[in-house]
Amino acid sequence: MRAVRLHGKEDIRIDDVADVAPGPGQVRVAPAHNGICGSDLHMYFQGTFQADRGPIVLGHEFAGIVDAVGDGVTSVAVGTPVTVRPFHRCGTCYRCEQGMTHLCKPLSCVGCGAEGGGLAEHVVLPEHMVFALPDGVSLEQGALVEPMAVSYQGILRAGITPEANSVIFGAGPIGIGTFLGLRALGHDGVVVVEPSPVRRAAIEALGAATVLDPAVHDVPAEVRARTGGRGADVAFECAGVTASFHAGIGSLAARGRLVIVAVYEDLVTWHPNQLMMDELEVRTALAYEPGAFEAVLDLMARGHYRPDGWVEHIPLDAVVDEGFLPLRRGERLKVLVDVTP
Numbered sequence: 001m002r003a004v005r006l007h008g009k010e011d012i013r014i015d016d017v018a019d020v021a022p023g024p025g026q027v028r029v030a031p032a033h034n035g036i037c038g039s040d041l042h043m044y045f046q047g048t049f050q051a052d053r054g055p056i057v058l059g060h061e062f063a064g065i066v067d068a069v070g071d072g073v074t075s076v077a078v079g080t081p082v083t084v085r086p087f088h089r090c091g092t093c094y095r096c097e098q099g100m101t102h103l104c105k106p107l108s109c110v111g112c113g114a115e116g117g118g119l120a121e122h123v124v125l126p127e128h129m130v131f132a133l134p135d136g137v138s139l140e141q142g143a144l145v146e147p148m149a150v151s152y153q154g155i156l157r158a159g160i161t162p163e164a165n166s167v168i169f170g171a172g173p174i175g176i177g178t179f180l181g182l183r184a185l186g187h188d189g190v191v192v193v194e195p196s197p198v199r200r201a202a203i204e205a206l207g208a209a210t211v212l213d214p215a216v217h218d219v220p221a222e223v224r225a226r227t228g229g230r231g232a233d234v235a236f237e238c239a240g241v242t243a244s245f246h247a248g249i250g251s252l253a254a255r256g257r258l259v260i261v262a263v264y265e266d267l268v269t270w271h272p273n274q275l276m277m278d279e280l281e282v283r284t285a286l287a288y289e290p291g292a293f294e295a296v297l298d299l300m301a302r303g304h305y306r307p308d309g310w311v312e313h314i315p316l317d318a319v320v321d322e323g324f325l326p327l328r329r330g331e332r333l334k335v336l337v338d339v340t341p
């Protein structure tokens with residue numbers, strides 16, 4: 001079967017590899033669409049994966065059709081359209097027992113170094129990773145559940161109250177997911193900050209009313225002006241750069257919270273007193289805790305998270321030229337690779 005494999009820094013090849021068969025308790029999925037994610041870009045351009053363990057199949061954001069099941073599988077059958085929660089867990093450590101399966105160590109994710117990935121004709125998965133798509137949720141949307149759940153975890157970690165003001169830094173897929181998640185939960189009036197005109201236009205088309213260009217606006221002053229001088233109770237950091245970290249802190253209300261959802265490439269320095277003087281908090285969100293993935297799937301079934309205007313499709317053969325390269329240049333938002341022609 002064909003599989004997109006990362007062999008080293010900036011070295012992706014479409015290889016012919018041995019096909020796989022499901023064992024007991026396992027499900028084989030034929031991926032239909034697989035999204036390219038910021039962490040894929042990090043692995044590709046920075047070489048941040050364990051190359052000594054050999055080439056890895058890429059793809060951790062995908063949906064497809066079940067095409068074989070092993071003994072004992074009961075939740076899905078051959079032909080079921082499914083989406084995939086790609087994280088392994090041991091199920092027995094302290095973290096797993098405390099309901100933090102997403103923090104089980106070592107972090108192990110299909111398509112990021114663990115066996116198999118969504119950018120292949122077949123992938124074999126333990127049954128707990130596979131979720132049948134509800135009526136009304138397409139395979140295209142199914143491939144978006146994973147990144148939207150990352151955004152949703154940020155909202156959960158914010159501990160957001162109904163009357164909270166919030167601001168989102170970055171209108172890439174995770175910022176868009178945060179915007180759509182907040183709206184699904186009834187939060188209107190969210191301020192979005194994004195330097196790229198392409199991304200500003202995309203999130204405006206999705207209904208964001210206040211979208212600021214940080215090259216033009218003094219963002220903390222604007223946020224204060226739009227909240228009656230109070231500031232934002234929550235700032236979602238979905239950009240992963242020094243400027244947005246500082247603007248996020250600077251925009252917060254007393255006892256406000258900055259939630260880091262983005263991955264940073266560079267160090268950020270700040271003075272702890274800056275947090276102390278307003279009793280501010282910095283929190284982080286990683287992947288998604290039990291229930292978050294299911295919550296996004298449920299919201300999708302109720303009509304949220306439409307893919308209109310921000311999702312593009314490319315063929316498998318074009319994964320680098322039409323996927324990784326234009327994404328790195330910031331020319332595209334979310335690219336789904338059509339694995340099954």
Ligand SMILES: [Zn+2]
Binds near residue numbers: 037039061
């Ligand atoms: Zn991802």
Ligand SMILES: [Zn+2]
Binds near residue numbers: 090095097
């Ligand atoms: Zn564990």
